[in-house]
Structure formats: structure tokens, C-alpha cells
Amino acid sequence: MNYNVAQLLKEPIGSERDFSIEETITDAEQPANYAAGAVRMVRTHQGIWVQADLTVTVAQDCSRCLADFSRTLELELDEEYFPEVDVRTGHRLFPPDDWEGLYIGADHILDLAEATRQSALATLPLKPLCKPDCVGICDRCGADRNLNDCDCYAAEIDPRWAALRALIVEPQT
Ligand SMILES: [Zn+2]
Ligand SMILES: [Zn+2]
Structure with missing residues (x-):
């Protein structure tokens, strides 16, 4: 130039x-x-x-x-x-x-x-995004979640239920 x-x-x-x-x-x-x-x-x-x-x-x-x-x-x-x-x-x-x-x-x-x-x-934005709704990479398995949905978080218990589950499953003593 x-x-x-x-x-x-x-x-x-x-x-x-x-x-x-x-x-x-x-x-x-x-x-x-x-x-x-x-x-x-x-x-x-x-x-x-x-x-x-x-x-x-x-x-x-x-x-x-x-x-x-x-x-x-x-x-x-x-x-x-x-x-x-x-x-x-x-x-x-x-x-x-x-x-x-x-x-x-x-x-x-x-x-x-x-x-x-x-x-x-x-x-330019400081944190560029390839598209506004990019969901990024799974921090557990590294899969690009825009391409494949991994199961890493699917089996997770919703944290709102975790307290409830603690009540149901009593510790074995
Ligand atoms: Zn992206
Ligand atoms: Zn994953």
C-alpha cells in the first residue's frame, strides 16, 4: 500500500x-x-x-x-x-x-x-466470533460443538436437582 x-x-x-x-x-x-x-x-x-x-x-x-x-x-x-x-x-x-x-x-x-x-x-471486536451464536468447543472432550454435539454435559444432573438428590439418596451408614 x-x-x-x-x-x-x-x-x-x-x-x-x-x-x-x-x-x-x-x-x-x-x-x-x-x-x-x-x-x-x-x-x-x-x-x-x-x-x-x-x-x-x-x-x-x-x-x-x-x-x-x-x-x-x-x-x-x-x-x-x-x-x-x-x-x-x-x-x-x-x-x-x-x-x-x-x-x-x-x-x-x-x-x-x-x-x-x-x-x-x-x-474489530476484542473477542471475535465466527457467528453470533457460536457455541464453541467442549472444555471436556475438545469437540467443536458447532459441528457435533458431544454427550459430555448431557448426562449431568441439573444443579437445581442436585440438592434434592442429596435428600433422596441418604448416605449409607
Ligand atoms: Zn466460533
Ligand atoms: Zn464434550
């Missing part, structure tokens, strides 16, 4: 680029493995402002049954990028003290991956 923005950085404030992306992402740090959508980059007085509407596919493991599944997210990126180096002079530039945006490296490459990663992580 790298874009060389050297040319855009040389253009006047307000210059724009609109383009669409569709890529497979193989970065292991990335939760997303596919991203597609529309991107707009605008030259600002400090750097480049990026707006993007992306459809991203994310591979996850279900927190209950551990199955791999993929989820599709709609992400909106809205980030300003500050160039670390002046594209004309090659001199180092220093961002404002309160800068909270991202950076364009000395190679003038703007990388959308980090913004995508942050946005995806902010959107």
Missing part, C-alpha cells in the same frame, strides 16, 4: 490525486489481507491529507471455537501525513509539536498500511 508522493509534494496546496486501489496484503503485522476502495490525496500546507473508503477483509480466529474465518470491514481513513524530508531541498523537516498524524519517509513513500491497520484494529 505504498505510494510515491514526491510529485504531489511539489505541487501547490490543494492539488489532488484520486485513484482506486485493490490489493492483497501480505504483511504479517496487518490484520487485513485484502483492501479495495477509493483514495483521495490532497496536498496541504504541512503534508498530504488522505481520505479513503476501503473495503477490507480480515482473517480472524473465533474466540470460542478457534475456527479461522474472514470478516469484511468498511473502513474510512482520514489522516494527514507529514513529510520527514523536504522534497525539493532534501532537508529534514520537523512536524509541529502536537503532530498526531503519520509520516512520509525520506523516500517520499506514503504507506497506507499503518492507517489501515489502526483503523481495522479500532473496528
Whole structure:
């Protein structure tokens, strides 16, 4: 998700680029493995402002049954990028003290991956589920109870009856 923005950085404030992306992402740090959508980059007085509407596919493991599944997210990126180096002079530039945006490296490459990663992580649930009613794995036999119902708990006595049973079955003395 790298874009060389050297040319855009040389253009006047307000210059724009609109383009669409569709890529497979193989970065292991990335939760997303596919991203597609529309991107707009605008030259600002400090750097480049990026707006993007992306459809991203994310591979996850279900927190209950551990199955791999993929989820599709709609992400909106809205980030300003500050160039670390002046594209004309090659001199180092220093961002404002309160800068909270991202950076364009000395190679003038703007990388959308980090913004995508942050946005995806902010959107994803902490305990992902493959489906809302996933019943998960049996903690006794390890069976995936979405696929097979094991008998581990079927023979259990309902705890509400356990006290009653204690009354019926008197200890042998
Ligand atoms: Zn599951
Ligand atoms: Zn079981």
C-alpha cells in the first residue's frame, strides 16, 4: 500500500490525486489481507491529507471455537501525513509539536498500511466470533460443538436437582 508522493509534494496546496486501489496484503503485522476502495490525496500546507473508503477483509480466529474465518470491514481513513524530508531541498523537516498524524519517509513513500491497520484494529471486536451464536468447543472432550454435539454435559444432573438428590439418596451408614 505504498505510494510515491514526491510529485504531489511539489505541487501547490490543494492539488489532488484520486485513484482506486485493490490489493492483497501480505504483511504479517496487518490484520487485513485484502483492501479495495477509493483514495483521495490532497496536498496541504504541512503534508498530504488522505481520505479513503476501503473495503477490507480480515482473517480472524473465533474466540470460542478457534475456527479461522474472514470478516469484511468498511473502513474510512482520514489522516494527514507529514513529510520527514523536504522534497525539493532534501532537508529534514520537523512536524509541529502536537503532530498526531503519520509520516512520509525520506523516500517520499506514503504507506497506507499503518492507517489501515489502526483503523481495522479500532473496528474489530476484542473477542471475535465466527457467528453470533457460536457455541464453541467442549472444555471436556475438545469437540467443536458447532459441528457435533458431544454427550459430555448431557448426562449431568441439573444443579437445581442436585440438592434434592442429596435428600433422596441418604448416605449409607
Ligand atoms: Zn466460533
Ligand atoms: Zn464434550
